[in-house]
Amino acid sequence: MRAPELSGPPTSAAAFTESTSPASPMGRGTGRLRPRTGPKRTAIAPRLILCPSPSLSEAKRPRPPPGDVITDSEWSGEAVQTAAGRIYFEMPADKSDKRWNGYVCSGTAVTDDVVNDGQSIILTAAHCVFEDLNKVFARNVMFIPNQARTTVSGTDLNCDNDPLGCWMPTHGVVDVNWTVATFPGNIPHDYAYYVVPNTGAHAGNGAGPDLSLEDAVRTLSVEFLTSPALDGEDSITHALRYSYDQDPSFRYCAEGLDIEADYDDYWLPSCLLSGGSSGGPWIQPMDVVTGSGPIISVNSWGYTNSPGMAGPPLTGNSAKCVFDIARSTSSLTDPRGIVVTC
Numbered sequence: 021m022r023a024p025e026l027s028g029p030p031t032s033a034a035a036f037t038e039s040t041s042p043a044s045p046m047g048r049g050t051g052r053l054r055p056r057t058g059p060k061r062t063a064i065a066p067r068l069i070l071c072p073s074p075s076l077s078e079a080k081r082p083r084p085p086p087g088d089v090i091t092d093s094e095w096s097g098e099a100v101q102t103a104a105g106r107i108y109f110e111m112p113a114d115k116s117d118k119r120w121n122g123y124v125c126s127g128t129a130v131t132d133d134v135v136n137d138g139q140s141i142i143l144t145a146a147h148c149v150f151e152d153l154n155k156v157f158a159r160n161v162m163f164i165p166n167q168a169r170t171t172v173s174g175t176d177l178n179c180d181n182d183p184l185g186c187w188m189p190t191h192g193v194v195d196v197n198w199t200v201a202t203f204p205g206n207i208p209h210d211y212a213y214y215v216v217p218n219t220g221a222h223a224g225n226g227a228g229p230d231l232s233l234e235d236a237v238r239t240l241s242v243e244f245l246t247s248p249a250l251d252g253e254d255s256i257t258h259a260l261r262y263s264y265d266q267d268p269s270f271r272y273c274a275e276g277l278d279i280e281a282d283y284d285d286y287w288l289p290s291c292l293l294s295g296g297s298s299g300g301p302w303i304q305p306m307d308v309v310t311g312s313g314p315i316i317s318v319n320s321w322g323y324t325n326s327p328g329m330a331g332p333p334l335t336g337n338s339a340k341c342v343f344d345i346a347r348s349t350s351s352l353t354d355p356r357g358i359v360v361t362c
């Protein structure tokens with residue numbers, strides 16, 4: 021099935037905030053990178069810009085979709101809400117590395133099937149881990165699961181007001197094909213992982229710095245082997261995320277899975293998820309009672325002037341290989357990440 025013709029350039033689905041944190045590697049266990057009251061909206065960055073927002077004017081708002089299609093609604097409860105979370109990170113504003121901006125994405129703690137491996141794995145989008153223009157890994161990364169239940173009005177860097185606290189990854193892992201090209205040429209490889217030590221990485225609410233992420237949340241599995249359904253009721257796919265413009269609400273869209281043929285990505289044509297969505301899980305099939313199911317993709321990009329969200333396949337490519345290296349590698353050449361050739 022081919023997605024309808026769309027116009028306008030594709031844009032990534034990350035959102036950003038200003039940050040003046042000092043240049044330093046990703047912190048572990050501190051809980052605070054720089055105290056502040058919350059994210060500040062700024063001018064649009066040259067690369068990580070917002071996707072179309074649900075706050076489009078009525079004149080430009082798409083017609084209501086038929087049937088049970090959900091374009092944008094709040095999700096509440098069960099496994100996916102604890103597994104998924106907000107990712108805060110910093111990327112350089114330019115190649116000088118003198119000024120770094122703060123960004124927000126989404127991610128999910130996933131099941132790695134390795135007993136006592138000493139670490140937990142977060143699945144997200146590659147552009148939330150490695151900046152393909154400046155060729156650098158993110159720094160000062162923080163994962164905030166179930167951030168919708170924060171006791172404050174939105175995202176900040178204080179882990180004490182989040183129900184499960186926060187976790188600080190040590191490094192990210194990406195496919196080399198994401199790093200050697202630039203957006204949109206690297207769209208098929210827009211998947212990556214953050215690695216979180218099971219000791220010393222937690223801050224805020226919970227049982228102290230040695231609270232393991234995979235023990236604290238209900239992780240979700242990733243489907244690397246079987247391609248998802250593209251027809252009928254079985255094709256209904258739920259895409260979830262923490263957006264920037266509706267912070268801290270945990271939101272989702274749901275409809276039949278399609279194909280965006282121009283970029284060989286999966287496609288949800290009516291989805292209105294917006295900036296900050298990047299890296300959030302696509303689940304098919306979704307058990308709406310337990311809030312669980314296998315992840316088949318992540319939010320990646322959309323068009324500037326049309327609804328819809330695209331996500332890369334996780335089958336038939338390097339996604340499983342990169343995952344296996346993420347869960348088994350701890351030594352780093354770059355202190356912030358690993359580039360994988362599969």
